Amino acid sequence: MSATIAPIRTRFAPSPTGFIHLGNIRSALYPWAFARHHGGTFILRVEDTDTERSTQEAVKVIIDSMDWMGLHYDEGPYYQMQRMERYRSVLDQLVQGGHAYPCYMSASELNALRDRQMAAGLKPRYDGTWRPEPGKVLPGAPTGVQPVLRFRTPDQGSVGWDDKVKGRVDFANDELDDLVIARPDGTPTYNFCVVVDDIDMHISHVIRGDDHVNNTPRQIHIFRALGHEHPVYAHLPTVLNEQGEKLSKRNGAKSVLQYRDEGYLAEAMVNYLARLGWSHGDAEIFTREAFVQWFDLDHLGRSAAQFDGEKLKWVNAHYLRALDPAELAAQVRPFLQRLGLREQGVDLAAAATLLRERAHTLLEVAELCGMFYAEPEPDADSLAQHLTPAARAALVDLRSVLQALPVWEAPDISAAMKQILVAHKLKMPQMAMPLRLLVTGRLHTPSVDAVLALFARDTVVHRLSGVA
Numbered sequence: 001m002s003a004t005i006a007p008i009r010t011r012f013a014p015s016p017t018g019f020i021h022l023g024n025i026r027s028a029l030y031p032w033a034f035a036r037h038h039g040g041t042f043i044l045r046v047e048d049t050d051t052e053r054s055t056q057e058a059v060k061v062i063i064d065s066m067d068w069m070g071l072h073y074d075e076g077p078y079y080q081m082q083r084m085e086r087y088r089s090v091l092d093q094l095v096q097g098g099h100a101y102p103c104y105m106s107a108s109e110l111n112a113l114r115d116r117q118m119a120a121g122l123k124p125r126y127d128g129t130w131r132p133e134p135g136k137v138l139p140g141a142p143t144g145v146q147p148v149l150r151f152r153t154p155d156q157g158s159v160g161w162d163d164k165v166k167g168r169v170d171f172a173n174d175e176l177d178d179l180v181i182a183r184p185d186g187t188p189t190y191n192f193c194v195v196v197d198d199i200d201m202h203i204s205h206v207i208r209g210d211d212h213v214n215n216t217p218r219q220i221h222i223f224r225a226l227g228h229e230h231p232v233y234a235h236l237p238t239v240l241n242e243q244g245e246k247l248s249k250r251n252g253a254k255s256v257l258q259y260r261d262e263g264y265l266a267e268a269m270v271n272y273l274a275r276l277g278w279s280h281g282d283a284e285i286f287t288r289e290a291f292v293q294w295f296d297l298d299h300l301g302r303s304a305a306q307f308d309g310e311k312l313k314w315v316n317a318h319y320l321r322a323l324d325p326a327e328l329a330a331q332v333r334p335f336l337q338r339l340g341l342r343e344q345g346v347d348l349a350a351a352a353t354l355l356r357e358r359a360h361t362l363l364e365v366a367e368l369c370g371m372f373y374a375e376p377e378p379d380a381d382s383l384a385q386h387l388t389p390a391a392r393a394a395l396v397d398l399r400s401v402l403q404a405l406p407v408w409e410a411p412d413i414s415a416a417m418k419q420i421l422v423a424h425k426l427k428m429p430q431m432a433m434p435l436r437l438l439v440t441g442r443l444h445t446p447s448v449d450a451v452l453a454l455f456a457r458d459t460v461v462h463r464l465s466g467v468a
Contacts, residue, residue, distance in 0.1 A: 007041065009041045009202050010041070010042055010204070011031060012042070012044055012071075014027075016062060018053075018061075019257070020062055020065055022239065023248075024256075027207070031205065035074075037293065042072075043076050044062075044077040044078070046062070046077050046078065064257060065257055075201075087188040087193060087196055088186065093226070099152050099225040101130065103126075104142055113127060126177040131178060146184035149180070151179045151218070157173050158171060159173060159176075163233050164298070164300065165210075165234050165237070176218060179192075190215075191215055194215075196226075198223075203231050205234065205297075206233050206234070208233075210238060236277055238304045239276060239277070239304070242308065244306065261363075263361030264361055267287075268312075269312075272316075274295075279301070313360040316361060320362070323356075328352045328356065328365075329348040329349035332348065332362050335362050336373065346454050346455060347454070371440035371451075372455070376441030378437035379443075382443055383437050387438075391426070391430055391431055394420050397424070398464070401419065417432075417449065435464075436448060438466065439464070
């Protein structure tokens, strides 16, 4: 008989203490993809025991960021602050089983102990003053002092695991002191809550940042004290910023939602972040569906990944150019409205499709589209430079020819322009530059005939009337 394979259950467990950046959301993307690949369950758990810094606004930012990127969870969100009764019950279980004990050492006593240890060249750590041992006489409990609860860490041997990224990781138990698992007011601490949650939620794989590596041996001890095996661990290397520093709020990392507001596409973000620490051969551009189909833990990178803003723009531009014109217009429209531009006269799908070759983001497309939805305001110096007497004469004639064109399409407009250039013995830039300025207010646009064709004929003729 074959062994029963436990269902795959992964989780993203952020702390709601501010915005989440790309390094944070990558720690949601990989467990989401792993669960989807295996037909498993992806859970959102909000670790909100830091009551002084946790806010509901930050929870909303987390959920909105995941929603924008399409990282939809199957269960949750679960909130640790709503599970206090369960934690207290397990704390009692550990005390009754001899795995935890009250410690009355005050913060000032602990600091003094650490100062002495450091002065002696020792690693600062709790010395086990209140740890019960056979034959040991404990000090008398001080009056009016609420103790912390400490986990009784095994003092012999080692603890380790086979990490799916780092390989075998081992810690000597004598390097780990007795962890505080409950504060004086009874509030449980992070490492304890995580273990109880992972047990109760049947988490099979924990995919998280490698800043948690030092927490893992402590958590494994608690799992074993509670009679459970620990999940499979995969600790992801740090994401660095463009300066080679750890990506963080302090080092200028932007909120995931800021990328949304700057006009990046969710599919592009998923593609880019997937490659920021994982690979599938040489594939650079791939769909969300392909990512889920390919994703595994065996091809996670072991080295820190470095964020590259230009590479992200390149990936986003690829997805931008692949959008159906109608979908592109729908995506650009909110950005156009945010710029205070009213969509009228020119078809947005046609305008955005023409202009997206010059843009990296939806916002940049909307800004370029402004030439179609705002009155032109050409720079006076540029107009003086380019609207020469020869160009002025040519534009007067062009206006008349354009007004009489039987068909208002780019090839016919192009033919009319060439006719005028030959008649006035001018080169294209000599007429095209002032033409762009007068009609669009801009020096640089795609092909002039294609731009003019999107405007109503009357609009173009009217804007050229000032050259007569």
